[in-house]
Amino acid sequence: MRTTLAGAFGLDVSLLQSGMGGVAGTELACAVSNAGAVGCVGGYKLVGGALSAMLDRLTAGTDRPVGVNLIPEVVGPEELDRQVAQVLNETPERVHLSFFGMPDDAVFERVAAAGRQTVVQIGTAESGAHAAAHGAVVVAQGIEAGGHLLGTSRRDDLVAALRALLPDTCLVASGGIGSPEEAERALAAGADGVLLGTAFVVAHESRAHARFKSAVTGADETDTVITDVYAIGWPGRRHRVLATTVTTDPGQPAKFIGKTVVEGKPYLVPRFSAAVPTEATSGRIEEMALYCGRSCGAISDEVSAADVVATFARVLPGPEAYKTKERVESYVG
Ligand SMILES: Cc1cc2nc3c(=O)[nH]c(=O)nc-3n(C[C@H](O)[C@H](O)[C@H](O)COP(=O)(O)O)c2cc1C
Structure with a gap:
């Protein structure tokens, strides 16, 4: 059954903050999670003691769902295995794994076996279907996005194509969303929530210069x-x-x-x-x-992460949205 992003994670707001290497540290991730959305730290190339130190701060800073972002193509399969093992061993179940691009099938299985949620950002309908088949929350990235680009489609074209292909998958739109109005367009295309990167680069808690x-x-x-x-x-x-x-x-x-x-x-x-x-x-x-x-065209102020979450919360679904709609439909029917 289709669920909102908030429903899938047990949140108040269907909003993911992108784990951005260097920029999204534990202060940002914890502030976003504590505000009712899901924060995420950028794991990037961290491993060993440096990754452990970050994971300690992350789990001390929030007791809500939160994530660690890893990038399979940057570190390669062996280093990724080490990073994944460390996250699974050193964090509680409410910490999910988020991947930029596709990990190997064995990684999906390992994360699922540990009872964790997997989030995968993709740029094509084929890779979205592959990630969904492994039970992942699928983040559809359009070319409007800041940072590295996974495909060549516009965000809402990709979201609509994936929704047609995957009626029950929890689908998150990413790229070019700087205002609640833009988030509403992504929801209308078929998304169950949104992911924001640039909007959080300028947050007080971000580590961006x-x-x-x-x-x-x-x-x-x-x-x-x-x-x-x-x-x-x-x-x-x-x-x-x-x-x-x-x-x-x-x-x-x-x-x-x-x-x-x-x-x-x-x-x-x-x-x-x-x-x-x-x-x-x-x-x-x-x-x-x-x-x-x-x-960035819709982003003109440096504000707190909680303010970003509150601004988007006005238009994003909470955990109950589809259940309510179903109740209405069954009542009418
Ligand atoms: C400064 C910056 C750094 C990023 N670093 C990462 C990263 O380390 N991992 C990742 O999954 N995505 C990263 N992204 C991409 C985002 O996940 C996402 O695709 C993008 O921010 C969405 O578009 P938006 O910036 O218009 O919201 C980064 C984006 C930005 C702006």
């Missing part, structure tokens, strides 16, 4: 471009970013343009790095990968 946040609030959709230039660390996948001097002139040398710290460890940032500038990054922020969706 202050100049990244102000670039997003000052931009509109025409300031974003799809490119493949920020490939160091994550090659071979197109991404939507704010246009920079690097996207307009990709012939520049790949020299170091800044430095950053990830879970206490220092790194140099080369030009063309896929890493986003965070509050721990210094250097030429304006040349770095400023992932940003077309949603």
